[in-house]
Amino acid sequence: MTNTGNRSNHEPSKETFDEFRNSFSYGSRTDLFFKWMKSGSADLAAGFLQELLDLTGHLIDDGDTRPIVETIINAQAEAYAGPGSFEYEDGPFTKLDQPVSESRVALLTTTGHFVKGNDPNPFGIENLTQEQATTMTAEFGRADPVLSEIPTTTSAANTRVRHAGYDIRASASDRNVSLPIDRMNELADEGVIGGFVSPAFSFVGLTSQLRLRNEIGFEWAARAKAAGAQAALLIPI
Amino acid sequence: MSVGHVARAFEAAGIPNAIIMSKVFRDRTAAMSPPRVLLTRHPMGRPVSAPFDVEKQRGVLKAGLELLDSATEGGTIIEYEKPYRTGPFDN
Known part of the structure; x- marks a missing residue:
């Protein structure tokens, strides 16, 4: 049986972690703020989620959102690290003629x-x-x-x-x-x-x-x- | 990647430009050798600021505009120092 990742499905789950993290990218759990969990490695997604939960524990006590923001940014950057499909050694440059x-x-x-x-x-x-x-x-x-x-x-x-x-x-x-x-x-x-x-x-x-x-x-x-x-x-x- | 194509086309047409973007996509954009880039320490979907962080919006835009004045060669990439601030802010 294919598990859709639908949280309303009460049958015993056979969903793998890869299926879970991938479901945030145009899947059953689509969330475009976290879709990068599919682009990066499983280790990245797992480490991120563990850290997020730990930081949430701190957040409810101290109200400091900065560590969570930094963690999200760093994970997103790691997921999208490296060049994309287009690479150029140099490019056009035009100096501004006036201030x-x-x-x-x-x-x-x-x-x-x-x-x-x-x-x-x-x-x-x-x-x-x-x-x-x-x-x-x-x-x-x-x-x-x-x-x-x-x-x-x-x-x-x-x-x-x-x-x-x-x-x-x-x-x-x-x-x-x-x-x-x-x-x-x-x-x-x-x-x-x-x-x-x-x-x-x-x-x-x-x-x-x-x-x-x-x-x-x-x-x-x-x-x-x-x-x-x-x-x-x-x-x- | 779209912005890299636009930046190169505008520059080639004689319109100096600066990209303002989240540092999340730094590698992909830098690989396209755009003329000028200001990176913000912001998450995806919030390149200039959090909603209604007017002070940050002004600061980031001024930094991007200054880059138009100051850059002397293509591929100039700098990072805006101040981190993302979460709200709520007045609106």
């Missing part, structure tokens, strides 16, 4: 933000939910990326986020966690930057990497330039 305080700065993120009423409707599906999106990672990975334009006057209430690849809770709670429009507007008002290019841009980073590298990235650069960008901050999730 950043005199430059119009664009913002582009891979977070999957968009404006309410202007949903990119992936795969032609209207009102795709976050939960539905997490079941479509293969489709997103093959599809062309779509760049959403977010006017910098867009209110937080009219900003939406959906992404099949990461835990969106923090970004949905406060867009400035990963799409810092409010802070960039303030920095422009204060003269820290010469201007904040409108619109800001966002797309779902889980996408066809080859299409992005070979064609679409250059098209987006042209769009940013047309919007007046002299420099850019890029924020991946």
Whole structure:
């Protein structure tokens, strides 16, 4: 019998530890904040869980969250250590022609933000939910990326986020966690930057990497330039 | 990896850029030789700050912007010193 990992299953469990840790990555226990337990080794996941439980014991007494945060970050970093599928020995470099305080700065993120009423409707599906999106990672990975334009006057209430690849809770709670429009507007008002290019841009980073590298990235650069960008901050999730 | 492709395309098009990202993905991004990277000591999904940590958001963005002014060569990677702070913060 195949064990699905469903916690409502009261039959004797034959689930292995590998099945358990893998179930957090688009499985029966999907949790995108801990999906890395599948990417790393079994020892990493086991050690992490043991340490997490130990630190939880301390947390309930001293209320100090910092050790748990550090433990999570370190485990995530170890799980994703090493190069990915793309390696380049060097890359283009362009010096800024004027100080950043005199430059119009664009913002582009891979977070999957968009404006309410202007949903990119992936795969032609209207009102795709976050939960539905997490079941479509293969489709997103093959599809062309779509760049959403977010006017910098867009209110937080009219900003939406959906992404099949990461835990969106923090970004949905406060867009400035990963799409810092409010802070960039303030920095422009204060003269820290010469201007904040409108619109800001966002797309779902889980996408066809080859299409992005070979064609679409250059098209987006042209769009940013047309919007007046002299420099850019890029924020991946 | 997406951001590495965008960073290279923007830079090649004459738009100097700085990536602000969690250090969790440092190796994968660094392997793509992006022009400038500011790493934050933050968990996945929270590259700039915890929700409503406005002070951190401002500090991280200013550090990223300063990198645009200061970097003299591609592949410049620095780490933002202050660790992730958990809330709650006022909003």
